Amino acid sequence: MKEQIQNIENQLSSYKFKASEDVEKFRIQFLGSKGQIKGLYALLRDVPNDKKKESGQLINALKQKAESLFEAAKKNQTSSPVNKLKEDLTRPAPDLKLGSHHPLSIIRREIVDVFKKIGFSISEGPEIEDDWHNFSALNFPPEHPARDMQDTFFIEKGENEIALRTHTSSVQVRVMEGSEPPIRTISPGRVYRNEAISARAHCFFHQIEGLYIDEGVSFADLKQTLLFFAQEIFGAKTKIRLRPSYFPFTEPSAEVDVSCTICKSKGCNVCKYTGWLEILGCGMVDPNVLEASGIDSKKYSGFAFGMGVERIAQLKFKVNDLRMYSENDLRFLNQFKSTL
Numbered sequence: 001m002k003e004q005i006q007n008i009e010n011q012l013s014s015y016k017f018k019a020s021e022d023v024e025k026f027r028i029q030f031l032g033s034k035g036q037i038k039g040l041y042a043l044l045r046d047v048p049n050d051k052k053k054e055s056g057q058l059i060n061a062l063k064q065k066a067e068s069l070f071e072a073a074k075k076n077q078t079s080s081p082v083n084k085l086k087e088d089l090t091r092p093a094p095d096l097k098l099g100s101h102h103p104l105s106i107i108r109r110e111i112v113d114v115f116k117k118i119g120f121s122i123s124e125g126p127e128i129e130d131d132w133h134n135f136s137a138l139n140f141p142p143e144h145p146a147r148d149m150q151d152t153f154f155i156e157k158g159e160n161e162i163a164l165r166t167h168t169s170s171v172q173v174r175v176m177e178g179s180e181p182p183i184r185t186i187s188p189g190r191v192y193r194n195e196a197i198s199a200r201a202h203c204f205f206h207q208i209e210g211l212y213i214d215e216g217v218s219f220a221d222l223k224q225t226l227l228f229f230a231q232e233i234f235g236a237k238t239k240i241r242l243r244p245s246y247f248p249f250t251e252p253s254a255e256v257d258v259s260c261t262i263c264k265s266k267g268c269n270v271c272k273y274t275g276w277l278e279i280l281g282c283g284m285v286d287p288n289v290l291e292a293s294g295i296d297s298k299k300y301s302g303f304a305f306g307m308g309v310e311r312i313a314q315l316k317f318k319v320n321d322l323r324m325y326s327e328n329d330l331r332f333l334n335q336f337k338s339t340l
């Protein structure tokens with residue numbers, strides 16, 4: 001009896017499940033009603049009484065081993081991807097997950113498209129910029145606060161200072177240095193400031209710079225261009241308002257407000273009950289800036305403007321926490337699918 005048990009045990013241990021049919025073959029051979037283990041129980045009748053208990057225990061252990069081998073083989077069979085495929089080759093493939101454009105990309109593209117319609121080209125410059133293009137050529141005096149370590153991320157200090165650009169106005173200089181008027185260009189890009197991150201400020205954000213230089217360009221051209229832009233982006237009924245301001249690179253300079261798109265100028269907490277929302281800075285390019293880039297300020301004049309993409313997106317999408325734009329939270333990003 002012991003020999004027979006040992007013999008079946010050896011067969012179990014060396015059994016190879018090669019094909020999926022082998023699982024059922026195994027069951028029939030060892031565990032089936034006419035299988036080898038059932039046969040052993042039948043033989044138990046002829047075993048002398050004093051050996052019955054021991055033999056019975058050995059057969060039970062053998063049966064348990066066969067059962068666990070069978071269960072494991074069955075599990076293996078169903079979890080194998082090949083076998084899953086074998087089950088139903090006509091099954092439809094799972095849906096592909098479609099991505100979506102980032103809200104800032106959507107707005108940037110909308111703004112760029114507006115200016116493309118009126119003949120502006122697109123230009124880009126480096127994010128790591130030297131002092132000349134970011135500050136000096138734009139008429140920043142040496143002691144201007146933006147040149148301070150507290151406001152700007154410097155990479156190299158000293159004679160030839162290198163920093164992460166603090167605005168896209170640096171691209172103005174590069175375009176003027178590299179081309180002859182007439183110039184009509186917009187420059188979208190990322191900018192950096194040494195700010196603590198909060199709902200209202202971030203250490204990086206996005207701007208779009210505009211520059212128009214030709215003979216006889218006037219402040220009226222600037223106003224009309226910005227009105228066109230505001231009405232294309234915020235709706236045909238949008239009004240603009242210019243408030244005198246100061247930038248080192250423009251003279252005169254102004255800040256531009258649009259009539260509040262949220263309350264239709266009736267007064268709400270977004271426009272702080274003024275009916276107006278500030279959207280950009282602008283002005284006539286200072287003759288010093290033209291000359292610094294090799295453009296004859298007696299012959300040419302021009303205007304420039306710069307806006308924050310996050311600010312425009314905030315007004316269009318009513319997002320009030322700047323951090324959302326860079327957290328990559330899918331619950332936020334998925335909401336912009338329909339805007340494609």
Ligand code: DAH
Nearest residue numbers: 167169281282283304305306
């Ligand atoms: N560079 C300014 C800023 O970062 C924005 C700006 C204002 C750009 C007036 C201009 C301009 O071109 O004319 O705040």
